[in-house]
Amino acid sequence: MRCAPNSRFVILSVVPLYEYELCEGSCAACGGRFTLRRPLRAPELTACPACKRPIRKVITGFNTPSITKPVSVSDAKKAGFTVLKRVNKGEYERQ
Template structure:
């Protein structure tokens, strides 16, 4: 069963202050109020994969910064370095 996180919209009690988690069945109706104080709450979409990992596409610029070397395969079957400092410029087969 998924654990849903909620946080108070406006007012809060000691239960919902700062947010709370509830184990909910998929079929349960959407929770819109605190089960204790019955003030409105909203569901928080948790993003565990983003926390600590800011969206940071691996473009050639930051590839090199992170110590990666990127090669792209050419039509001739060689691998040509397009980013990074390490490794030869071209890897021939």
């Protein structure tokens, strides 16, 4: 993570995990299937780094955040948010 020059924003460096498998056969070094962390702009990997055999990228599941419970008014207040309740059209009051 680093800050952009002359900016309030933080640039996150994202390096995803990719899963690969051998196109044919198996290997004692890689086990026939392996996972690597590779930059988004890296060229496509076509051979296993260990055994040099041809490989293909495997489509796998991905991680998504899960919400365990609905956000309540008290949770929002604890997090420092101002909670407003609609009174009339265009009118709100603090809770």
